[in-house]
Amino acid sequence: MKTHDSPLARKLGAFVALSNSDLGVLSDLFRRRRRFVPRKDMIFEGQTNQSAYVMATGWACSYKLLKTGERQIVDFQIPGDFLGLRSVLFRTSDHNIQPITRVDASELTASDLLSAFQRTPRLATAVLWAASRDEAMVVEHLVGLGRRDAIERMAHFLLELYARLRLVGLADRLDYDCPLSQYMLADALGLSAVHVNRVLRQLRDEGLCTFKNGRVVFDNYDGLVDLAGFDRAYLDHEGPLLA
Template identity: 65%
Template sequence: MIENTPIVRKLGAFVALSDPELSVLASLHKRRRTFVAGRDLVHQGQSDQAAYILASGWACSYKLLEDGQRQIVDFQIPGDFLGLRSVLLYVSDHSIEPVTDIEVTEIHVADLLDAFARTPRLATAFLWVASRDEAMVVEHLVDVGRRNAAERTAHFLLELGSRLALVGMGSREGYGCPLTQYHLADALGLSAVHVNRVLRQLRESGLVTFRDAHVEFHDYGRLADFANFDPEYLDHAGPVLA
């Protein structure tokens, strides 16, 4: 049932979806595909592609530099869109790689535009999602530019937890997380050795432990204060459009 999916949980934080809107959203879920971990489903510079809604698993969007270094722009979790901006701009400015095996819904641009025409409030909800993603990119710029290594790591783990909580996959106690220290390094602009050192520092300070694919918050409030984490930019508690 579409009502219990991560995408409905996510859009439902902004718009109280009606039955007709849920029906239109369900009609977008006609083409289901699976991709294996480590094999790009979207390549930087690719054109004439589809967009996707991530149903299960984790993915990452990244830019590859000429010297082979990788900067992970963001991670995608169930309920997130993959390649939505690129399909509207016709050329992808980044690559998308599954972190785990994933299942997605493939959406062609014609179907997306038709859904927007039939249900303008659904288009508004998609705009909210895009605006929220942009707000996260701004925070990531602040992470890399102004927060020290421990603060940016803590902020990143808190942001992931807040995003996962929205789709019923996390809480203030913690969440499952398949990312490696190499993923964190490429996202945070640190070396894997530095990430390891920072995670040990946060653990020994009694704040958070990231081990065996699980993040455990020991003192959520103190960790949020340490990272100066204010979830307002994620807009989870904003007004729901009736």
């Protein structure tokens, strides 16, 4: 069955063994497909009674806007990720989500989720695991903004993205496609776009990593890991159910 190969199934399956009936319940969640176009927000701050989504294809970002008009990107979402999982349980969204590429996503209501959880508690565990991992990524991002300099931040970011994409089968041995502009990287990493450009050039010049024309290539993976102080522990985060 095709949906058993969905990015979400792939991601959850890497940490919790899912039975065929778990997978069946999971694929039921994918019925209401919706499509979104780049640059038109799909969820925005202050909106109430918001749906949540599971990304099937495409990239998106969640962000907040300051009074001054500056933007801080909190996280990027890739296939298999949940969008707005928190806003479905609570009344209003506290952030915006904007597609970066064309996005296909399945819409979920709170009752879809709750009934799926009742049918298979193991799936509930897996979804909680995913939510916990998302939170761990936000915390790691915060640590980077507070205590890493520009080049370490960039290296760490590119490595994290690689690990996430591999998990859903979207990265090859040592490279991946990445539709993010230098402006988006700047807003995610708390830098100016100009400095992002310089940092990328430095990584290239030092033979560590090349990001050009929408593709990231690791020229020296170990060197990059070392520079970034990258430790995958916060991503692997074994699930509570192993069997």
